Amino acid sequence: MPKVKMPRKGTTVDMTAMCDVAFLLLTFFMLATKFKPEEPVMVTTPNSISEIPLPDKDIMMITIDPAGRLFFSIDNQLVRKDLITAVNDEKKLGLSQQEINAFALGASVGAPFNQLKSYLAADPEQQKNYDKTTTGIPTDTTVSSDKNELGAWIRLARNTNPQLRITIKADGKAAYPEIKKVIKTLEGWKIFKFNLITGLKAVPPGTAAFDIKNGGGAQ
Amino acid sequence: MAEMDTSSGGGHKKGPGVKKGKKLSTRVDLTPMVDLGFLLITFFMFTTTLSKPKTMQINMPYKDEQIKEEEQTKIKASTVISVLLSKNHRIYYYEGIGDDATKPPEVKVTYFKPKDGIRDVLINKKKMVEDLKRSGALGAKDQATIIIKPDVTSTYEDLVNILDEMSINDIRVYAIVDITDVDKEFITATEQANGL
Numbered sequence: 001m002p003k004v005k006m007p008r009k010g011t012t013v014d015m016t017a018m019c020d021v022a023f024l025l026l027t028f029f030m031l032a033t034k035f036k037p038e039e040p041v042m043v044t045t046p047n048s049i050s051e052i053p054l055p056d057k058d059i060m061m062i063t064i065d066p067a068g069r070l071f072f073s074i075d076n077q078l079v080r081k082d083l084i085t086a087v088n089d090e091k092k093l094g095l096s097q098q099e100i101n102a103f104a105l106g107a108s109v110g111a112p113f114n115q116l117k118s119y120l121a122a123d124p125e126q127q128k129n130y131d132k133t134t135t136g137i138p139t140d141t142t143v144s145s146d147k148n149e150l151g152a153w154i155r156l157a158r159n160t161n162p163q164l165r166i167t168i169k170a171d172g173k174a175a176y177p178e179i180k181k182v183i184k185t186l187e188g189w190k191i192f193k194f195n196l197i198t199g200l201k202a203v204p205p206g207t208a209a210f211d212i213k214n215g216g217g218a219q
Numbered sequence: 220m221a222e223m224d225t226s227s228g229g230g231h232k233k234g235p236g237v238k239k240g241k242k243l244s245t246r247v248d249l250t251p252m253v254d255l256g257f258l259l260i261t262f263f264m265f266t267t268t269l270s271k272p273k274t275m276q277i278n279m280p281y282k283d284e285q286i287k288e289e290e291q292t293k294i295k296a297s298t299v300i301s302v303l304l305s306k307n308h309r310i311y312y313y314e315g316i317g318d319d320a321t322k323p324p325e326v327k328v329t330y331f332k333p334k335d336g337i338r339d340v341l342i343n344k345k346k347m348v349e350d351l352k353r354s355g356a357l358g359a360k361d362q363a364t365i366i367i368k369p370d371v372t373s374t375y376e377d378l379v380n381i382l383d384e385m386s387i388n389d390i391r392v393y394a395i396v397d398i399t400d401v402d403k404e405f406i407t408a409t410e411q412a413n414g415l
Contacts, residue, residue, distance in 0.1 A: 018249075022260060026259050173376065199272075209386055212389060
């Protein structure tokens with residue numbers, strides 16, 4: 001009886017398909033990626049059912065951490081450069097060109113004006129440590145006060161870019177009085193329309209918003 | 220790699236005179252490439268912000284010292300619920316604006332929760348206003364109005380939650396107002412009454 005000889009197969013597998021999939025996914029993620037700008041503080045925003053996406057450009061972001069400290073940032077490096085130059089001129093900070101560039105390339109700042117120069121001169125590691133201990137940008141309920149540095153930031157930023165949209169990114173645990181100070185400051189500059197950054201949660205069924213969202217289907 | 224080695228056995232034998240040139244495989248080992256691919260995918264997956272953050276737009280009432288008293292929008296007290304946000308995510312609410320010192324409003328306590336919470340209060344208020352409109356007690360333009368007064372002990376989360384309830388319940392007219400001393404007294408009185 002002749003032996004049935006099984007053809008010996010290699011243990012190797014064809015990798016081409018896997019490679020294709022891997023690179024397809026890679027391409028997708030590369031195109032979909034937008035790098036997170038580095039945040040000086042961790043902020044967990046509360047959730048809402050609102051689905052308005054954050055605009056791509058012309059945003060001014062006021063970050064409020066759980067302890068109520070304020071951080072300020074705007075997008076676009078060119079505008080940032082204009083802004084810091086304006087701040088430098090007005091507050092007579094005496095920033096060097098290098099420090100101005102450091103601001104333009106950086107992220108949110110939480111330093112009061114009198115510490116801004118030393119903050120910008122520091123290297124990134126020192127800046128990170130500083131962000132942990134800073135008191136944040138001083139603010140107040142009256143916008144005209146000199147102590148309300150947030151008010152000054154907002155005014156100068158709006159001068160450099162009038163189209164700025166104001167967004168507030170606050171931690172859910174931040175106390176209301178801190179938020180109120182920011183809102184009052186905005187109101188002081190006649191800004192009555194602004195956005196709060198929130199996470200997304202589902203619309204609870206059986207409510208008015210649920211019916212609206214699902215259109216005539218609920219009828 | 221990438222090819223099946225099936226040459227052993229089974230293949231037809233060439234004749235003795237036929238010399239076989241050594242054939243080099245054109246296939247390349249793809250394993251390192253796949254490794255690299257997945258490494259990069261992992262990297263991009265962790266750094267990516269796929270979903271953009273959502274925002275909630277709020278419009279504060281326009282405030283100007285030059286607006287005269289008679290030009291201000293008047294709301295009818297019967298359309299209003301005042302909502303006081305207090306500590307531990309607690310909500311106090313009462314009908315009307317609580318300006319009548321001789322007749323203090325009945326202050327109730329509730330929480331943010333899907334059932335029997337503040338949402339039901341708002342839904343009922345909306346219904347009530349609709350009923351009053353139908354019976355002619357209120358004009359066609361009147362709407363349920365919520366006055367939000369966050370206390371100093373409330374958090375940002377409370378504020379966002381209550382604003383969110385406004386959009387959930389499709390309440391168009393609401394305002395964030397500073398809390399008054401009278402309201403603070405209401406809170407303390409209710410706290411004591413309920414033994415909180």
